[in-house]
Amino acid sequence: MTQTNELLRLPEGACDTHSHIYGDAARYPLCPGQQPESNAAIDDYIGHAQGLGIQRHVFVQAKAYGLDPQCMLDGIARLGRHRARGIVMAGTLPGQADMAGLDEAGIRGIRFLFPEGSPIDLGAIRLAAERAADFGWSLLVQAQGPALGEVCADLEYMPCPIVIDHLGRFPAGIGADAKAFRTLVEFVANGGWIKLAAPYYGTPDGASDFNALSSRVHAFLDAGAERVIWGMNWPHPNLPAGRKPDDAATLTSLLAILRSDAEKRAVLVDNPARLYGFTPAT
Template sequence: MSTTTKRPTARPEAHGAAFMRLPERAWDCHVHVFDPCFPYREGRDYTPGTADQAALRDAHSAWGAHHAVIVQASVYGTDNRCLLDALSHFEGTVRGVAVIDPMTTSDEDLADLAEAGVRGLRVNLVAGGGALSRNLLQATADRVRGTGLFLQIYAPDDQIIARQAEIERAGVAVVLDHFAGGCDPNTLAPLLKNAPVWVKLSADYRLSPAPEQARTIALRRIVVFHDLIPNRLIWGSDWPHTGGGKDRLSRPAAQIEPFRAVDSLAVPKLMDEAGLSITACRDVLCENPKCLFD
Protein backbone atom coordinates (compact mmCIF):
# COMPACT_ATOMS: atom_id res chain seq x y z
CA MET A 1 0.00 0.00 0.00
CA SER A 2 1.31 3.43 -0.90
CA THR A 3 2.12 5.75 1.99
CA THR A 4 2.22 8.88 -0.18
CA THR A 5 0.17 11.74 1.22
CA LYS A 6 -1.91 13.48 -1.40
CA ARG A 7 -1.54 17.24 -1.36
CA PRO A 8 -4.97 18.83 -0.76
CA THR A 9 -6.26 20.91 -3.64
CA ALA A 10 -8.55 23.93 -3.51
CA ARG A 11 -11.97 23.06 -4.87
CA PRO A 12 -13.59 25.23 -7.54
CA GLU A 13 -16.91 25.29 -5.73
CA ALA A 14 -17.67 28.46 -3.79
CA HIS A 15 -19.34 27.74 -0.49
CA GLY A 16 -22.75 29.24 -1.09
CA ALA A 17 -21.88 30.30 -4.65
CA ALA A 18 -24.90 28.47 -6.05
CA PHE A 19 -27.09 31.12 -4.45
CA MET A 20 -25.38 34.06 -6.12
CA ARG A 21 -23.53 34.99 -9.27
CA LEU A 22 -21.46 38.12 -9.52
CA PRO A 23 -22.47 40.85 -11.97
CA GLU A 24 -21.07 40.78 -15.48
CA ARG A 25 -17.46 41.94 -15.68
CA ALA A 26 -16.94 41.62 -11.92
CA TRP A 27 -13.41 41.71 -10.49
CA ASP A 28 -12.15 39.51 -7.67
CA CYS A 29 -9.30 41.71 -6.47
CA HIS A 30 -7.58 39.34 -4.05
CA VAL A 31 -6.73 35.72 -4.77
CA HIS A 32 -3.60 33.64 -4.31
CA VAL A 33 -2.17 30.91 -6.50
CA PHE A 34 -0.19 28.06 -4.96
CA ASP A 35 1.57 25.71 -7.34
CA PRO A 36 4.09 23.29 -5.77
CA CYS A 37 5.99 23.30 -9.08
CA PHE A 38 7.45 26.56 -7.78
CA PRO A 39 9.47 26.23 -4.56
CA TYR A 40 8.27 27.86 -1.37
CA ARG A 41 10.75 29.96 0.52
CA GLU A 42 12.71 28.73 3.50
CA GLY A 43 11.50 30.18 6.79
CA ARG A 44 7.88 30.44 5.66
CA ASP A 45 5.06 30.46 8.22
CA TYR A 46 3.03 27.67 6.58
CA THR A 47 2.84 25.30 3.62
CA PRO A 48 -0.35 25.55 1.53
CA GLY A 49 -2.14 22.92 -0.47
CA THR A 50 -2.44 23.24 -4.23
CA ALA A 51 -4.53 26.08 -5.66
CA ASP A 52 -3.21 26.57 -9.16
CA GLN A 53 -4.38 28.75 -12.03
CA ALA A 54 -6.67 26.00 -13.35
CA ALA A 55 -8.50 25.75 -10.01
CA LEU A 56 -8.81 29.54 -9.92
CA ARG A 57 -10.30 29.55 -13.39
CA ASP A 58 -12.87 26.91 -12.33
CA ALA A 59 -13.81 28.84 -9.19
CA HIS A 60 -14.34 32.09 -11.05
CA SER A 61 -16.33 30.34 -13.73
CA ALA A 62 -18.67 29.05 -11.01
CA TRP A 63 -19.08 32.51 -9.47
CA GLY A 64 -19.28 34.55 -12.65
CA ALA A 65 -16.09 36.52 -11.94
CA HIS A 66 -14.55 37.84 -15.15
CA HIS A 67 -11.36 39.42 -13.82
CA ALA A 68 -8.95 38.48 -11.05
CA VAL A 69 -6.03 40.03 -9.22
CA ILE A 70 -3.46 37.47 -8.11
CA VAL A 71 -1.56 38.64 -5.04
CA GLN A 72 1.89 37.26 -4.28
CA ALA A 73 1.62 35.12 -1.14
CA SER A 74 4.18 35.24 1.66
CA VAL A 75 5.26 31.61 1.10
CA TYR A 76 6.97 32.70 -2.14
CA GLY A 77 8.74 35.73 -0.67
CA THR A 78 10.14 37.90 -3.45
CA ASP A 79 10.25 35.03 -5.97
CA ASN A 80 7.41 36.05 -8.31
CA ARG A 81 7.78 33.17 -10.80
CA CYS A 82 4.56 31.43 -9.76
CA LEU A 83 2.64 34.70 -10.02
CA LEU A 84 4.07 35.50 -13.45
CA ASP A 85 3.39 31.99 -14.70
CA ALA A 86 -0.23 32.23 -13.59
CA LEU A 87 -0.63 35.63 -15.27
CA SER A 88 0.61 34.15 -18.54
CA HIS A 89 -2.29 31.68 -18.62
CA PHE A 90 -4.98 34.35 -18.76
CA GLU A 91 -5.67 36.48 -21.81
CA GLY A 92 -5.42 39.92 -20.25
CA THR A 93 -8.25 39.38 -17.78
CA VAL A 94 -5.99 38.96 -14.76
CA ARG A 95 -3.66 41.40 -13.04
CA GLY A 96 -1.00 40.85 -10.41
CA VAL A 97 0.43 42.32 -7.22
CA ALA A 98 4.08 41.34 -6.72
CA VAL A 99 6.53 41.45 -3.81
CA ILE A 100 10.04 42.80 -4.31
CA ASP A 101 13.21 43.62 -2.45
CA PRO A 102 13.18 47.40 -2.87
CA MET A 103 16.95 47.58 -2.42
CA THR A 104 17.82 45.26 -5.32
CA THR A 105 14.96 45.68 -7.82
CA SER A 106 15.88 47.72 -10.88
CA ASP A 107 13.77 49.97 -13.08
CA GLU A 108 14.01 47.29 -15.76
CA ASP A 109 12.70 44.67 -13.32
CA LEU A 110 9.69 46.85 -12.51
CA ALA A 111 9.03 47.50 -16.21
CA ASP A 112 9.09 43.74 -16.85
CA LEU A 113 6.60 43.14 -14.02
CA ALA A 114 4.27 45.81 -15.39
CA GLU A 115 4.51 44.34 -18.89
CA ALA A 116 3.47 40.96 -17.47
CA GLY A 117 0.35 42.45 -15.87
CA VAL A 118 1.56 43.48 -12.42
CA ARG A 119 -0.10 46.68 -11.21
CA GLY A 120 1.05 46.94 -7.60
CA LEU A 121 3.71 45.98 -5.07
CA ARG A 122 2.75 44.46 -1.75
CA VAL A 123 4.26 45.07 1.67
CA ASN A 124 3.32 42.33 4.12
CA LEU A 125 3.76 43.39 7.74
CA VAL A 126 1.95 40.33 9.09
CA ALA A 127 3.61 37.19 7.70
CA GLY A 128 7.18 36.18 7.08
CA GLY A 129 8.77 38.59 9.55
CA GLY A 130 7.54 41.65 7.69
CA ALA A 131 6.60 43.37 10.94
CA LEU A 132 10.29 43.32 11.90
CA SER A 133 11.32 45.31 8.82
CA ARG A 134 10.76 48.82 10.08
CA ASN A 135 11.84 50.48 6.85
CA LEU A 136 10.19 48.06 4.40
CA LEU A 137 7.08 50.17 3.84
CA GLN A 138 8.99 53.39 3.25
CA ALA A 139 11.61 51.72 1.06
CA THR A 140 8.96 50.10 -1.15
CA ALA A 141 7.00 53.35 -1.39
CA ASP A 142 10.17 55.13 -2.49
CA ARG A 143 10.86 52.43 -5.06
CA VAL A 144 7.37 52.41 -6.57
CA ARG A 145 7.02 56.19 -6.79
CA GLY A 146 6.98 57.37 -10.39
CA THR A 147 6.46 53.90 -11.88
CA GLY A 148 2.66 54.01 -12.18
CA LEU A 149 2.36 51.06 -9.81
CA PHE A 150 0.46 51.29 -6.53
CA LEU A 151 1.52 50.23 -3.04
CA GLN A 152 -0.49 47.50 -1.31
CA ILE A 153 -0.23 47.04 2.44
CA TYR A 154 -1.19 44.03 4.54
CA ALA A 155 -0.83 45.05 8.16
CA PRO A 156 -2.77 44.74 11.42
CA ASP A 157 -4.91 47.65 12.53
CA ASP A 158 -2.45 48.97 15.11
CA GLN A 159 0.33 49.32 12.55
CA ILE A 160 -1.93 50.99 10.00
CA ILE A 161 -3.12 53.46 12.61
CA ALA A 162 0.44 54.13 13.77
CA ARG A 163 1.67 54.66 10.20
CA GLN A 164 -1.10 56.87 8.84
CA ALA A 165 1.25 59.82 8.35
CA GLU A 166 3.76 57.58 6.55
CA ILE A 167 1.01 56.20 4.27
CA GLU A 168 -0.24 59.70 3.51
CA ARG A 169 3.29 60.78 2.55
CA ALA A 170 3.85 57.77 0.27
CA GLY A 171 3.05 59.82 -2.82
CA VAL A 172 1.37 56.90 -4.62
CA ALA A 173 -2.00 55.18 -4.57
CA VAL A 174 -2.19 52.83 -1.58
CA VAL A 175 -4.42 49.77 -1.21
CA LEU A 176 -5.13 48.49 2.30
CA ASP A 177 -5.83 44.76 2.41
CA HIS A 178 -8.54 42.94 4.33
CA PHE A 179 -10.87 45.68 5.54
CA ALA A 180 -7.82 47.90 6.16
CA GLY A 181 -6.44 45.39 8.62
CA GLY A 182 -9.69 45.48 10.57
CA CYS A 183 -9.38 49.18 11.40
CA ASP A 184 -12.37 51.18 12.53
CA PRO A 185 -13.15 53.23 9.39
CA ASN A 186 -13.82 56.36 11.41
CA THR A 187 -10.28 56.20 12.78
CA LEU A 188 -8.96 56.25 9.23
CA ALA A 189 -11.29 58.99 8.00
CA PRO A 190 -8.63 61.76 7.91
CA LEU A 191 -6.23 59.51 5.98
CA LEU A 192 -8.93 58.43 3.52
CA LYS A 193 -9.87 62.07 2.96
CA ASN A 194 -6.32 63.35 2.44
CA ALA A 195 -4.63 60.61 0.40
CA PRO A 196 -5.48 58.28 -2.53
CA VAL A 197 -6.05 55.28 -0.27
CA TRP A 198 -8.19 52.37 -1.42
CA VAL A 199 -9.74 49.77 0.89
CA LYS A 200 -10.22 46.16 -0.06
CA LEU A 201 -13.29 44.44 1.35
CA SER A 202 -11.70 41.02 1.71
CA ALA A 203 -11.15 38.22 4.24
CA ASP A 204 -14.14 39.19 6.37
CA TYR A 205 -13.63 35.99 8.38
CA ARG A 206 -10.35 37.38 9.68
CA LEU A 207 -12.18 40.19 11.52
CA SER A 208 -13.11 37.86 14.38
CA PRO A 209 -12.70 34.15 15.20
CA ALA A 210 -16.46 34.06 15.87
CA PRO A 211 -18.25 33.83 12.49
CA GLU A 212 -21.36 35.76 13.50
CA GLN A 213 -19.30 38.51 15.09
CA ALA A 214 -17.11 38.71 11.98
CA ARG A 215 -20.23 39.02 9.84
CA THR A 216 -21.61 41.82 12.02
CA ILE A 217 -18.32 43.73 11.95
CA ALA A 218 -18.02 43.32 8.18
CA LEU A 219 -21.55 44.62 7.66
CA ARG A 220 -20.86 47.76 9.68
CA ARG A 221 -17.50 48.32 8.00
CA ILE A 222 -19.06 48.11 4.53
CA VAL A 223 -21.56 50.84 5.42
CA VAL A 224 -18.99 53.26 6.85
CA PHE A 225 -16.26 52.67 4.27
CA HIS A 226 -18.78 53.18 1.48
CA ASP A 227 -19.90 56.45 3.04
CA LEU A 228 -16.25 57.60 3.22
CA ILE A 229 -14.77 56.43 -0.10
CA PRO A 230 -17.46 54.98 -2.41
CA ASN A 231 -15.18 55.26 -5.45
CA ARG A 232 -12.17 53.65 -3.78
CA LEU A 233 -13.71 50.45 -2.45
CA ILE A 234 -12.93 47.12 -4.09
CA TRP A 235 -13.69 43.50 -3.21
CA GLY A 236 -11.58 40.35 -3.03
CA SER A 237 -12.58 36.80 -2.12
CA ASP A 238 -9.20 35.91 -0.56
CA TRP A 239 -9.48 32.53 -2.34
CA PRO A 240 -8.37 29.84 -1.56
CA HIS A 241 -8.63 30.96 2.08
CA THR A 242 -5.41 30.11 3.85
CA GLY A 243 -5.50 29.37 7.56
CA GLY A 244 -3.86 31.14 10.45
CA GLY A 245 -4.29 31.81 14.14
CA LYS A 246 -3.70 29.21 16.83
CA ASP A 247 -3.95 26.29 14.39
CA ARG A 248 -1.05 27.66 12.36
CA LEU A 249 1.05 28.34 15.44
CA SER A 250 0.63 24.74 16.59
CA ARG A 251 1.42 23.21 13.17
CA PRO A 252 4.96 22.63 11.84
CA ALA A 253 5.58 25.07 8.98
CA ALA A 254 6.45 22.25 6.57
CA GLN A 255 3.16 20.42 7.23
CA ILE A 256 0.47 21.17 4.65
CA GLU A 257 -2.12 23.55 6.04
CA PRO A 258 -5.74 22.95 5.00
CA PHE A 259 -7.67 25.77 3.39
CA ARG A 260 -10.59 27.25 5.32
CA ALA A 261 -14.13 26.23 4.44
CA VAL A 262 -15.76 29.66 4.17
CA ASP A 263 -18.22 31.40 1.85
CA SER A 264 -16.09 33.02 -0.85
CA LEU A 265 -18.92 35.39 -1.74
CA ALA A 266 -19.88 36.41 1.80
CA VAL A 267 -18.98 40.07 1.31
CA PRO A 268 -20.90 40.62 -1.95
CA LYS A 269 -23.91 39.02 -0.28
CA LEU A 270 -23.61 41.52 2.59
CA MET A 271 -23.61 44.55 0.31
CA ASP A 272 -27.36 44.47 -0.26
CA GLU A 273 -27.98 44.04 3.48
CA ALA A 274 -25.66 46.99 4.09
CA GLY A 275 -28.01 49.14 2.00
CA LEU A 276 -25.83 49.52 -1.09
CA SER A 277 -27.85 50.10 -4.23
CA ILE A 278 -27.45 47.94 -7.33
CA THR A 279 -25.37 50.72 -8.87
CA ALA A 280 -23.18 51.02 -5.77
CA CYS A 281 -22.60 47.26 -5.69
CA ARG A 282 -21.62 47.30 -9.33
CA ASP A 283 -19.22 50.15 -8.69
CA VAL A 284 -17.44 48.17 -5.95
CA LEU A 285 -17.38 44.92 -7.92
CA CYS A 286 -16.80 46.22 -11.46
CA GLU A 287 -16.13 49.92 -12.00
CA ASN A 288 -13.80 50.82 -9.12
CA PRO A 289 -11.35 47.97 -9.75
CA LYS A 290 -11.38 48.72 -13.47
CA CYS A 291 -10.11 52.22 -12.65
CA LEU A 292 -7.36 50.89 -10.39
CA PHE A 293 -6.16 47.83 -12.33
CA ASP A 294 -6.92 48.61 -15.96
Protein backbone atom coordinates in the same frame (compact mmCIF):
# COMPACT_ATOMS: atom_id res chain seq x y z
CA MET B 1 -21.32 23.70 -3.82
CA THR B 2 -20.35 26.93 -5.57
CA GLN B 3 -23.20 29.26 -6.42
CA THR B 4 -23.54 30.57 -9.93
CA ASN B 5 -23.28 34.10 -11.24
CA GLU B 6 -27.07 34.09 -11.71
CA LEU B 7 -27.58 33.58 -7.99
CA LEU B 8 -24.88 36.04 -6.98
CA ARG B 9 -25.84 38.53 -9.68
CA LEU B 10 -22.42 40.10 -9.98
CA PRO B 11 -22.14 43.11 -12.28
CA GLU B 12 -20.41 42.66 -15.62
CA GLY B 13 -16.63 42.88 -15.21
CA ALA B 14 -16.57 41.92 -11.51
CA CYS B 15 -12.99 41.70 -10.22
CA ASP B 16 -11.41 39.70 -7.40
CA THR B 17 -8.42 41.80 -6.29
CA HIS B 18 -6.86 39.38 -3.82
CA SER B 19 -6.19 35.70 -4.43
CA HIS B 20 -3.04 33.58 -4.35
CA ILE B 21 -1.81 31.01 -6.84
CA TYR B 22 0.25 27.92 -5.96
CA GLY B 23 1.84 25.31 -8.15
CA ASP B 24 3.87 22.12 -8.33
CA ALA B 25 6.64 22.35 -5.71
CA ALA B 26 9.11 20.81 -8.15
CA ARG B 27 8.58 23.75 -10.50
CA TYR B 28 7.89 26.45 -7.91
CA PRO B 29 9.96 25.72 -4.78
CA LEU B 30 8.52 26.93 -1.50
CA CYS B 31 10.54 28.93 1.00
CA PRO B 32 11.83 26.99 4.03
CA GLY B 33 9.11 26.48 6.63
CA GLN B 34 6.25 27.20 4.24
CA GLN B 35 3.51 24.68 3.61
CA PRO B 36 1.91 23.91 0.23
CA GLU B 37 -1.76 24.59 -0.46
CA SER B 38 -3.68 21.72 -2.04
CA ASN B 39 -6.07 22.28 -4.95
CA ALA B 40 -4.83 25.87 -5.33
CA ALA B 41 -3.23 25.91 -8.77
CA ILE B 42 -4.27 28.31 -11.52
CA ASP B 43 -6.80 25.90 -13.06
CA ASP B 44 -8.39 25.34 -9.64
CA TYR B 45 -8.71 29.08 -9.20
CA ILE B 46 -10.16 29.64 -12.69
CA GLY B 47 -12.87 27.06 -12.15
CA HIS B 48 -13.73 28.46 -8.73
CA ALA B 49 -13.80 32.09 -9.87
CA GLN B 50 -15.87 31.33 -12.95
CA GLY B 51 -18.42 29.52 -10.79
CA LEU B 52 -18.81 32.71 -8.76
CA GLY B 53 -19.15 34.90 -11.84
CA ILE B 54 -15.79 36.67 -11.38
CA GLN B 55 -14.36 37.88 -14.69
CA ARG B 56 -11.23 39.80 -13.71
CA HIS B 57 -8.46 38.85 -11.34
CA VAL B 58 -5.64 40.46 -9.38
CA PHE B 59 -3.25 37.90 -7.92
CA VAL B 60 -1.25 38.74 -4.81
CA GLN B 61 2.09 36.99 -4.52
CA ALA B 62 1.92 34.27 -1.90
CA LYS B 63 4.44 34.69 0.92
CA ALA B 64 5.22 30.97 0.56
CA TYR B 65 7.35 31.89 -2.49
CA GLY B 66 9.26 34.73 -0.88
CA LEU B 67 10.41 37.19 -3.52
CA ASP B 68 9.99 34.79 -6.46
CA PRO B 69 6.88 35.80 -8.47
CA GLN B 70 7.15 33.15 -11.18
CA CYS B 71 4.15 31.07 -10.12
CA MET B 72 1.97 34.18 -10.10
CA LEU B 73 3.39 35.43 -13.41
CA ASP B 74 2.57 32.11 -15.04
CA GLY B 75 -0.97 32.40 -13.69
CA ILE B 76 -1.36 35.85 -15.21
CA ALA B 77 -0.08 34.56 -18.55
CA ARG B 78 -2.54 31.66 -18.37
CA LEU B 79 -5.49 34.05 -18.03
CA GLY B 80 -4.13 36.83 -20.23
CA ARG B 81 -3.36 40.41 -19.25
CA HIS B 82 -6.78 41.59 -20.43
CA ARG B 83 -8.19 39.63 -17.47
CA ALA B 84 -5.39 39.36 -14.91
CA ARG B 85 -2.93 41.53 -13.00
CA GLY B 86 -0.48 40.84 -10.15
CA ILE B 87 1.12 42.32 -7.05
CA VAL B 88 4.68 41.31 -6.12
CA MET B 89 6.10 40.94 -2.63
CA ALA B 90 8.15 43.81 -1.25
CA GLY B 91 11.83 43.14 -0.70
CA THR B 92 14.88 44.10 -2.68
CA LEU B 93 13.39 46.37 -5.31
CA PRO B 94 14.25 45.29 -8.85
CA GLY B 95 16.03 47.65 -11.21
CA GLN B 96 14.18 49.94 -13.59
CA ALA B 97 14.50 47.51 -16.51
CA ASP B 98 13.26 44.60 -14.40
CA MET B 99 10.30 46.65 -13.18
CA ALA B 100 9.49 47.50 -16.78
CA GLY B 101 9.51 43.78 -17.56
CA LEU B 102 7.21 43.06 -14.62
CA ASP B 103 4.89 45.82 -15.77
CA GLU B 104 4.76 44.29 -19.24
CA ALA B 105 3.93 40.93 -17.62
CA GLY B 106 0.93 42.44 -15.81
CA ILE B 107 2.32 43.48 -12.43
CA ARG B 108 0.60 46.56 -11.02
CA GLY B 109 1.65 46.75 -7.38
CA ILE B 110 3.97 45.88 -4.49
CA ARG B 111 2.87 44.07 -1.33
CA PHE B 112 3.99 44.88 2.23
CA LEU B 113 3.26 42.54 5.14
CA PHE B 114 3.85 43.72 8.72
CA PRO B 115 3.06 40.96 11.24
CA GLU B 116 1.55 41.85 14.58
CA GLY B 117 4.20 43.41 16.83
CA SER B 118 6.53 44.45 14.02
CA PRO B 119 6.95 48.16 13.24
CA ILE B 120 5.58 49.58 10.00
CA ASP B 121 8.62 50.64 7.97
CA LEU B 122 7.57 53.98 6.48
CA GLY B 123 10.99 54.46 4.88
CA ALA B 124 10.69 51.22 2.90
CA ILE B 125 7.12 52.07 1.94
CA ARG B 126 8.11 55.53 0.71
CA LEU B 127 11.00 54.17 -1.38
CA ALA B 128 8.74 51.56 -2.96
CA ALA B 129 6.01 54.15 -3.52
CA GLU B 130 8.43 56.39 -5.40
CA ARG B 131 9.45 53.51 -7.66
CA ALA B 132 5.85 52.32 -8.09
CA ALA B 133 4.69 55.80 -9.06
CA ASP B 134 6.97 55.71 -12.12
CA PHE B 135 4.89 52.83 -13.49
CA GLY B 136 1.44 53.80 -12.28
CA TRP B 137 1.43 51.00 -9.69
CA SER B 138 -0.02 51.00 -6.19
CA LEU B 139 1.16 49.58 -2.86
CA LEU B 140 -0.74 47.00 -0.81
CA VAL B 141 -0.10 47.32 2.93
CA GLN B 142 -1.22 44.72 5.47
CA ALA B 143 -0.81 45.34 9.19
CA GLN B 144 -2.88 45.28 12.35
CA GLY B 145 -5.44 48.09 12.65
CA PRO B 146 -4.09 49.79 15.78
CA ALA B 147 -0.60 49.99 14.23
CA LEU B 148 -2.05 51.34 10.98
CA GLY B 149 -3.85 54.04 12.92
CA GLU B 150 -0.48 55.42 14.00
CA VAL B 151 0.87 55.84 10.44
CA CYS B 152 -2.17 56.63 8.30
CA ALA B 153 -1.36 60.33 8.27
CA ASP B 154 2.06 59.52 6.78
CA LEU B 155 0.61 57.12 4.21
CA GLU B 156 -1.65 59.86 2.86
CA TYR B 157 1.37 61.66 1.42
CA MET B 158 2.90 58.78 -0.52
CA PRO B 159 3.38 59.40 -4.27
CA CYS B 160 1.29 56.42 -5.41
CA PRO B 161 -2.05 54.93 -4.30
CA ILE B 162 -1.86 53.04 -1.00
CA VAL B 163 -4.31 50.17 -0.46
CA ILE B 164 -4.89 48.97 3.10
CA ASP B 165 -5.54 45.25 3.12
CA HIS B 166 -8.23 43.15 4.83
CA LEU B 167 -10.37 46.06 6.15
CA GLY B 168 -7.39 47.11 8.25
CA ARG B 169 -7.38 43.85 10.26
CA PHE B 170 -9.11 45.40 13.26
CA PRO B 171 -10.04 42.77 15.87
CA ALA B 172 -13.66 42.09 16.70
CA GLY B 173 -13.62 44.23 19.85
CA ILE B 174 -12.85 47.44 17.93
CA GLY B 175 -16.00 49.42 17.15
CA ALA B 176 -16.58 51.66 14.16
CA ASP B 177 -16.27 54.66 16.50
CA ALA B 178 -12.86 53.66 17.92
CA LYS B 179 -10.11 56.24 17.43
CA ALA B 180 -7.78 53.95 15.44
CA PHE B 181 -10.61 52.91 13.15
CA ARG B 182 -11.76 56.48 12.59
CA THR B 183 -8.16 57.34 11.65
CA LEU B 184 -8.30 54.72 8.90
CA VAL B 185 -11.67 56.06 7.74
CA GLU B 186 -10.07 59.51 7.54
CA PHE B 187 -7.27 58.01 5.47
CA VAL B 188 -9.84 56.78 2.95
CA ALA B 189 -11.60 60.15 2.99
CA ASN B 190 -8.27 61.84 2.20
CA GLY B 191 -7.48 59.68 -0.82
CA GLY B 192 -6.45 56.29 0.54
CA TRP B 193 -7.82 52.94 -0.61
CA ILE B 194 -9.28 50.06 1.41
CA LYS B 195 -9.76 46.40 0.46
CA LEU B 196 -12.76 44.45 1.73
CA ALA B 197 -11.30 40.98 2.20
CA ALA B 198 -10.93 38.22 4.81
CA PRO B 199 -13.77 39.34 7.09
CA TYR B 200 -12.98 36.41 9.42
CA TYR B 201 -10.09 38.44 10.86
CA GLY B 202 -12.58 40.91 12.32
CA THR B 203 -15.71 38.97 13.24
CA PRO B 204 -16.33 37.85 16.84
CA ASP B 205 -16.43 34.13 16.00
CA GLY B 206 -14.11 34.16 13.01
CA ALA B 207 -17.04 33.78 10.62
CA SER B 208 -16.48 34.80 7.01
CA ASP B 209 -19.52 37.08 7.05
CA PHE B 210 -19.58 40.72 6.00
CA ASN B 211 -22.95 41.25 7.71
CA ALA B 212 -21.12 41.36 11.05
CA LEU B 213 -18.88 44.15 9.71
CA SER B 214 -21.51 46.27 7.97
CA SER B 215 -20.83 49.36 10.11
CA ARG B 216 -17.14 49.26 9.14
CA VAL B 217 -17.86 48.69 5.47
CA HIS B 218 -20.42 51.50 5.37
CA ALA B 219 -17.99 53.88 7.11
CA PHE B 220 -15.40 53.25 4.40
CA LEU B 221 -17.95 53.64 1.62
CA ASP B 222 -19.24 56.88 3.06
CA ALA B 223 -15.67 58.18 3.28
CA GLY B 224 -14.72 57.32 -0.30
CA ALA B 225 -16.82 54.83 -2.24
CA GLU B 226 -14.60 55.36 -5.29
CA ARG B 227 -11.61 53.89 -3.41
CA VAL B 228 -13.08 50.67 -1.98
CA ILE B 229 -12.33 47.29 -3.61
CA TRP B 230 -13.03 43.63 -2.81
CA GLY B 231 -10.82 40.54 -2.69
CA MET B 232 -11.62 36.86 -2.09
CA ASN B 233 -8.31 35.90 -0.40
CA TRP B 234 -8.54 32.44 -1.97
CA PRO B 235 -7.42 29.83 -0.97
CA HIS B 236 -7.33 31.41 2.51
CA PRO B 237 -3.77 30.23 3.24
CA ASN B 238 -3.76 31.19 6.92
CA LEU B 239 -6.75 28.96 7.67
CA PRO B 240 -6.52 25.17 8.10
CA ALA B 241 -8.22 22.88 5.63
CA GLY B 242 -11.24 22.30 7.85
CA ARG B 243 -11.89 26.03 8.30
CA LYS B 244 -11.80 27.27 4.71
CA PRO B 245 -14.86 29.49 4.18
CA ASP B 246 -17.60 29.18 1.58
CA ASP B 247 -16.61 31.92 -0.85
CA ALA B 248 -20.06 32.07 -2.42
CA ALA B 249 -21.66 32.67 0.99
CA THR B 250 -19.04 35.29 1.87
CA LEU B 251 -19.56 37.17 -1.37
CA THR B 252 -23.33 36.93 -0.95
CA SER B 253 -23.00 38.52 2.49
CA LEU B 254 -21.04 41.41 0.97
CA LEU B 255 -23.66 41.98 -1.72
CA ALA B 256 -26.31 42.01 1.01
CA ILE B 257 -24.74 45.00 2.78
CA LEU B 258 -23.84 47.05 -0.29
CA ARG B 259 -26.65 49.57 -0.39
CA SER B 260 -27.18 50.13 -4.10
CA ASP B 261 -26.30 48.87 -7.55
CA ALA B 262 -23.97 51.88 -7.80
CA GLU B 263 -22.00 50.72 -4.73
CA LYS B 264 -21.80 47.17 -6.10
CA ARG B 265 -20.49 48.38 -9.43
CA ALA B 266 -17.99 50.74 -7.80
CA VAL B 267 -16.52 48.11 -5.44
CA LEU B 268 -16.57 45.15 -7.81
CA VAL B 269 -15.98 46.72 -11.23
CA ASP B 270 -15.10 50.38 -11.64
CA ASN B 271 -12.68 50.90 -8.76
CA PRO B 272 -10.45 47.87 -9.47
CA ALA B 273 -10.54 48.63 -13.20
CA ARG B 274 -9.25 52.13 -12.54
CA LEU B 275 -6.64 51.10 -9.97
CA TYR B 276 -5.21 48.13 -11.87
CA GLY B 277 -5.63 49.35 -15.44
CA PHE B 278 -8.37 47.15 -16.84
CA THR B 279 -10.44 48.40 -19.76
CA PRO B 280 -13.68 49.80 -18.27
CA ALA B 281 -16.56 47.34 -18.42
CA THR B 282 -19.56 48.39 -20.46
